[in-house]
Amino acid sequence: MSTLPRAMPHATSRSAVLDVIRAAGTISRVGLTSATGLTGATISTVVRRLIDDGLVLETGHAESTGGKPRVLLQLNLSSRFAVGVHLDHSGISYVLTNLGGAVVARMSRAGAGVADPPVVVARIAREVQALIEGVGVDRSRVLGLGLVSPGPMTPAGGMRLTPPSMAHWNDFPLAGVLETAVGLPVMLDNDATASAIGEYWSGGVGAATTFATVFMGAGIGAGLIVNGSAYRGASGNAGEIGHICLDVDGPECWCGARGCTEVVAGPAAVVAAARADGEIARATGLDQAGESPRSSTASAFAAVVRAARRGEPGAMNLLEASARYLAIATRTLANVLDLDLVVLTGPSLAIAGPIYLPVVQAELDRSFFARATHRITVQLSRSAAMSPAIGAAAIVLQAELVPLRQGLRLPENLVESGSGSLARASAP
Amino acid sequence: MSTLPRAMPHATSRSAVLDVIRAAGTISRVGLTSATGLTGATISTVVRRLIDDGLVLETGHAESTGGKPRVLLQLNLSSRFAVGVHLDHSGISYVLTNLGGAVVARMSRAGAGVADPPVVVARIAREVQALIEGVGVDRSRVLGLGLVSPGPMTPAGGMRLTPPSMAHWNDFPLAGVLETAVGLPVMLDNDATASAIGEYWSGGVGAATTFATVFMGAGIGAGLIVNGSAYRGASGNAGEIGHICLDVDGPECWCGARGCTEVVAGPAAVVAAARADGEIARATGLDQAGESPRSSTASAFAAVVRAARRGEPGAMNLLEASARYLAIATRTLANVLDLDLVVLTGPSLAIAGPIYLPVVQAELDRSFFARATHRITVQLSRSAAMSPAIGAAAIVLQAELVPLRQGLRLPENLVESGSGSLARASAP
Numbered sequence: 001m002s003t004l005p006r007a008m009p010h011a012t013s014r015s016a017v018l019d020v021i022r023a024a025g026t027i028s029r030v031g032l033t034s035a036t037g038l039t040g041a042t043i044s045t046v047v048r049r050l051i052d053d054g055l056v057l058e059t060g061h062a063e064s065t066g067g068k069p070r071v072l073l074q075l076n077l078s079s080r081f082a083v084g085v086h087l088d089h090s091g092i093s094y095v096l097t098n099l100g101g102a103v104v105a106r107m108s109r110a111g112a113g114v115a116d117p118p119v120v121v122a123r124i125a126r127e128v129q130a131l132i133e134g135v136g137v138d139r140s141r142v143l144g145l146g147l148v149s150p151g152p153m154t155p156a157g158g159m160r161l162t163p164p165s166m167a168h169w170n171d172f173p174l175a176g177v178l179e180t181a182v183g184l185p186v187m188l189d190n191d192a193t194a195s196a197i198g199e200y201w202s203g204g205v206g207a208a209t210t211f212a213t214v215f216m217g218a219g220i221g222a223g224l225i226v227n228g229s230a231y232r233g234a235s236g237n238a239g240e241i242g243h244i245c246l247d248v249d250g251p252e253c254w255c256g257a258r259g260c261t262e263v264v265a266g267p268a269a270v271v272a273a274a275r276a277d278g279e280i281a282r283a284t285g286l287d288q289a290g291e292s293p294r295s296s297t298a299s300a301f302a303a304v305v306r307a308a309r310r311g312e313p314g315a316m317n318l319l320e321a322s323a324r325y326l327a328i329a330t331r332t333l334a335n336v337l338d339l340d341l342v343v344l345t346g347p348s349l350a351i352a353g354p355i356y357l358p359v360v361q362a363e364l365d366r367s368f369f370a371r372a373t374h375r376i377t378v379q380l381s382r383s384a385a386m387s388p389a390i391g392a393a394a395i396v397l398q399a400e401l402v403p404l405r406q407g408l409r410l411p412e413n414l415v416e417s418g419s420g421s422l423a424r425a426s427a428p
Numbered sequence: 429m430s431t432l433p434r435a436m437p438h439a440t441s442r443s444a445v446l447d448v449i450r451a452a453g454t455i456s457r458v459g460l461t462s463a464t465g466l467t468g469a470t471i472s473t474v475v476r477r478l479i480d481d482g483l484v485l486e487t488g489h490a491e492s493t494g495g496k497p498r499v500l501l502q503l504n505l506s507s508r509f510a511v512g513v514h515l516d517h518s519g520i521s522y523v524l525t526n527l528g529g530a531v532v533a534r535m536s537r538a539g540a541g542v543a544d545p546p547v548v549v550a551r552i553a554r555e556v557q558a559l560i561e562g563v564g565v566d567r568s569r570v571l572g573l574g575l576v577s578p579g580p581m582t583p584a585g586g587m588r589l590t591p592p593s594m595a596h597w598n599d600f601p602l603a604g605v606l607e608t609a610v611g612l613p614v615m616l617d618n619d620a621t622a623s624a625i626g627e628y629w630s631g632g633v634g635a636a637t638t639f640a641t642v643f644m645g646a647g648i649g650a651g652l653i654v655n656g657s658a659y660r661g662a663s664g665n666a667g668e669i670g671h672i673c674l675d676v677d678g679p680e681c682w683c684g685a686r687g688c689t690e691v692v693a694g695p696a697a698v699v700a701a702a703r704a705d706g707e708i709a710r711a712t713g714l715d716q717a718g719e720s721p722r723s724s725t726a727s728a729f730a731a732v733v734r735a736a737r738r739g740e741p742g743a744m745n746l747l748e749a750s751a752r753y754l755a756i757a758t759r760t761l762a763n764v765l766d767l768d769l770v771v772l773t774g775p776s777l778a779i780a781g782p783i784y785l786p787v788v789q790a791e792l793d794r795s796f797f798a799r800a801t802h803r804i805t806v807q808l809s810r811s812a813a814m815s816p817a818i819g820a821a822a823i824v825l826q827a828e829l830v831p832l833r834q835g836l837r838l839p840e841n842l843v844e845s846g847s848g849s850l851a852r853a854s855a856p
Binding site: 234 | 677
């Protein structure tokens, strides 16, 4: 996994200035001096270079307060772009965002399925090329590509601990192969974590700086933002609420434990239950010739959701049972982190969210441990299907915008040591 | 709840310098300049005042590296002290620590029981007086008193969401009444959170900056340290692993949910099961005249542990069953936070830890989600009975030693903004 190229320690001042401009929307050089603690001379030099590089524009004057009018600066939003890719068994989503994180192009294509990883990577390279060319963006302006997937990434840039549907990706050196194929710097992350970064970056959570996404794609996970930084844990595996025990005597999960959220309530469990019940199988069309146990879980889950929305009681019962388990897993997450905001997101909740949302909210209202002190708000993402891809692009932008910590001369305990610090968009 | 008196912004440099000296052990003025980023002139002024105030000592010279020998500075450990109090139904523990957090006096007294809060507070004031006088420390050198208890604290300085045994403390204005009675600034916190702060502060976790304590006193909780800061959540209720669901159809818990760790595995559940089984009740002495269901859970739980250690199989079976539940709750915590270090602590684990530790370690080795990437080390606290009180004292010391964040001129996203920072005094 490569980091984007940059020089140190100069890049620190540059990133700090860029991030303050981004967060402020517009700001003067004097304002930058005050906000960053850098000297006027440093600000002057850094801003000059940012203007020369086309990343920042002079955009008019602040109202005079008696002295010399101050020139306002803003990001040149169309000066740089980032690609975000969400790779999953059942679908691959792409976004291209501008420097502010706004989506300027998006597309969805067939999932990785059972194809060999090199074949899928070659296709991703072609599809990324089409995405960039489709909106006429100069490739030299694309900072890099963020790719997120269910499998957490190893330091060597491959997947590990993948769910069964992605098991053939285990230890494939994804970052290096993809970087060669696409010709852009590549950054990898977990899709649930990216979904939280996407919500935070795109303004979907307002002023909140600590919250979680509850993510349901083919599997179930959570993305954690704590004090404005992505919390990833010791090995990038934080937020694994799909693998917390809801029933000590429950069925065995692929992860090796029993009664996990995913095995009792995930899309595959819902689909298996629908197929096992003759009436529900008929009502959802899962008994038909074109459908078989080998069909994608995502399309079969979508069929159950459509049946429930048509008023089929069996399908609705299955989804509500799944939602109750997901609600209890969400309560566990909320009790561990004492959250006040949870965002439901991910491809499966993009279609089933309206069924799950009231069940999760009601369970938290009824039994969240700290309910006597505050309520938890549960909301459905405005971009539940695309939030991992948007977060993937945001990870690339952050690497350009957010200063590196180690360049700062401060006692270590003053500075967040996590790698996951986030900036956020001033406007969605 | 009061904050300790200090001036701003001067206090920031002072605290930063103090904390760097504390962390370093010994350090020169040049070393301080390098570590803090403050100018040599500022360091010189701040150090002079710290020496004048008696908080810092000159302690000899560093080995010459060719230039002028450098004078080394260290904390004057006996210049200031802090009181830590762990208040619980079944026991009240006290420590007096020096400026470095080392315990210079400790004592344990009867618990709060069913006595009225004002009566208990008056006793605490007398016992704190005895603690301080017993070691001949001048009261003017005691910075303040930290009190921790199972009930999280409300902004008004009282308890809320208390377990049933402490229900009569609900909304009692503890901080104010205690401050008046003791004559010291008072800071309140949750006992499980304090246990983690105590481990971190006292060096029990080595160089780790992210870890959790799994705390078992009368109830079960967890204390979370993330990137060197206590994570408290939106209302100080983070880490409530006693109230996560291990069995959706399990017995109802006092918190309103079903199948919580505490109701299936806590000391009260162990004791109830021991009393309900005639053979175990006899083997543990819980059937005797002096014992009744009204006896303290702590003493009855201790009786079960003693019986297990004597080789009574029924008692051992009950504890191992409890340990398996606690292990699964610990796995949930570890899967949510992707931890690599868990410390077992609290009064109940002070006595039962040797039985619980191998069960928890084995469960994590077997089924922790990210076990393919790294192992989780589970260790027993070296001061499991006193760690909440030690942490309570540490919270007071931190308020003196660790700089406030807002005094620093940095972009906001460089500085931890959460309420959980160890650096902060609790809000009034």
